[in-house]
Amino acid sequence: MSGTTLGLTAFGILLLMLVVRIHIGIAMFLAATGIYLVLNHGELNSLLFTLNNLVYARLSNYDLAVIPLFILMGQFATHGGLSKALFHAAGTLIGHFKGGLAYAATAACAAFGAICGSSLATAATMGQVALPELTRRNYSGRLATGTLAAGGTLGILIPPSVPLVVYAVLTQESIGKLFVAAVIPGIIAALGYMAVIRIIVSLDPKAGPASERVSLKEMIKAQLGIIPVLLVFLVVIVGIYGGWANPTEAASIGAAACGIIAVVSGGMRFKDLKQSVFGTAIATAMIFMVLIGADLLNSALALTQMPAELANWVKNSGMPPVAVLFTIIAIYVLLGCVMDSLAMILLTIPIFYPVVLGLDFYGMSVDDKSIWFGIVALMVVEIGLVHPPVGMNLYVINKIAKDVPLKETAMGVLPFLASDFIRIVVLVFFPPMALWLVHVTG
Numbered sequence: 001m002s003g004t005t006l007g008l009t010a011f012g013i014l015l016l017m018l019v020v021r022i023h024i025g026i027a028m029f030l031a032a033t034g035i036y037l038v039l040n041h042g043e044l045n046s047l048l049f050t051l052n053n054l055v056y057a058r059l060s061n062y063d064l065a066v067i068p069l070f071i072l073m074g075q076f077a078t079h080g081g082l083s084k085a086l087f088h089a090a091g092t093l094i095g096h097f098k099g100g101l102a103y104a105a106t107a108a109c110a111a112f113g114a115i116c117g118s119s120l121a122t123a124a125t126m127g128q129v130a131l132p133e134l135t136r137r138n139y140s141g142r143l144a145t146g147t148l149a150a151g152g153t154l155g156i157l158i159p160p161s162v163p164l165v166v167y168a169v170l171t172q173e174s175i176g177k178l179f180v181a182a183v184i185p186g187i188i189a190a191l192g193y194m195a196v197i198r199i200i201v202s203l204d205p206k207a208g209p210a211s212e213r214v215s216l217k218e219m220i221k222a223q224l225g226i227i228p229v230l231l232v233f234l235v236v237i238v239g240i241y242g243g244w245a246n247p248t249e250a251a252s253i254g255a256a257a258c259g260i261i262a263v264v265s266g267g268m269r270f271k272d273l274k275q276s277v278f279g280t281a282i283a284t285a286m287i288f289m290v291l292i293g294a295d296l297l298n299s300a301l302a303l304t305q306m307p308a309e310l311a312n313w314v315k316n317s318g319m320p321p322v323a324v325l326f327t328i329i330a331i332y333v334l335l336g337c338v339m340d341s342l343a344m345i346l347l348t349i350p351i352f353y354p355v356v357l358g359l360d361f362y363g364m365s366v367d368d369k370s371i372w373f374g375i376v377a378l379m380v381v382e383i384g385l386v387h388p389p390v391g392m393n394l395y396v397i398n399k400i401a402k403d404v405p406l407k408e409t410a411m412g413v414l415p416f417l418a419s420d421f422i423r424i425v426v427l428v429f430f431p432p433m434a435l436w437l438v439h440v441t442g
Contacts, residue, residue: 007306010035024343028293035300054295068284069251070160073258074116075276080262083125086111089222092214099201099208102147103194105130109151110190113158114233119385123152123393127400140207141404146412149393153382158186163345167374170349176241181371181434192419232257294346321359329380336384344381375434386413
């Protein structure tokens with residue numbers, strides 16, 4: 001059996017394990033173990049030696065300390081009640097328009113994503129805050145749940161983003177540059193979702209009735225209440241890219257600031273603090289288990305030479321680079337049926353990254369291609385969060401909206417998925433959408 005055949009066979013077995021709901025970290029470990037055993041004729045020494053080195057190298061990587069800190073920042077924001085302030089502030093500004101509270105929910109998801117970095121946490125938190133109000137205002141179940149499920153994806157698109165940190169570590173790319181590159185696509189994503197809401201309420205005004213207008217005094221008070229949250233975002237992003245703090249230091253400041261804001265605002269109690277710490281520990285342990293499984297699988301695939309041979313085959317196939325990229329995008333969409341966003345990044349970047357860097361896209365430099373592809377990949381994997389059968393955001397929102405059938409939530413997300421695909425196509429053919437701000441600030 002050739003190395004490429006062995007690698008493809010292991011990859012196929014891995015997908016089958018995911019279909020039967022074996023945890024992604026364990027599935028990658030088992031697939032890698034199979035490759036090592038075949039290549040070493042059943043001997044375990046090479047596998048154990050490699051695993052020992054990989055675990056130490058991964059857990060001693062200082063750059064990855066940023067992950068639990070960003071998760072903790074999101075936990076403080078979740079349990080500290082900051083999401084309510086964001087939704088209320090947006091609602092006082094635009095709630096009086098048709099579909100206004102749906103606009104407000106999208107804007108609040110974007111703002112919450114700027115201090116959270118997790119799609120599931122954004123969807124769950126904003127769902128608990130916004131869904132009761134949307135229901136009380138007689139918004140259709142399809143529009144309300146679809147908006148919140150799609151809006152949750154802004155949690156990983158608008159920086160800080162845990163998947164982008166992982167991408168940066170895997171590719172040795174700058175975390176700061178990736179965060180800056182994601183800002184404009186993230187804003188365009190939020191505006192695209194609002195455009196979808198506008199179209200829906202224009203076709204069916206009863207789906208999103210307008211709320212009463214609030215007084216100017218209440219509106220100003222609500223906006224002043226979210227200034228500390230906006231300052232946290234600016235401190236983290238400007239601190240990282242401005243050079244006065246590395247990502248770990250900026251994340252530490254952001255987590256501490258969110259904790260202080262949550263306590264001062266009265267939303268954080270000892271019970272909430274304990275839940276935040278435990279939630280961070282559990283999420284971090286899961287991420288690192290997946291990271292170690294991915295490291296072992298990637299080292300096994302490297303032994304088979306499958307990634308290098310695949311890159312050479314694509315390079316010599318004569319396919320236009322854009323066709324190759326759209327093929328990769330299609331594979332991501334299919335993988336989204338069986339795995340989550342972080343798993344897709346970990347599993348595919350070591351394979352697809354050298355392929356993309358080996359192709360010529362509009363004469364871009366290697367650095368620009370690296371950043372651009374990271375944003376493209378992030379935007380594609382976010383689709384997996386809202387399309388069946390996995391679509392974790394669908395299940396999170398549906399669990400909160402017990403009176404809305406899952407089918408209705410899935411149907412409600414479809415117009416937002418159309419917006420996602422349009423945005424991805426624009427980014428593929430117009431890379432400055434992600435690179436312009438990086439070049440300007442660089």
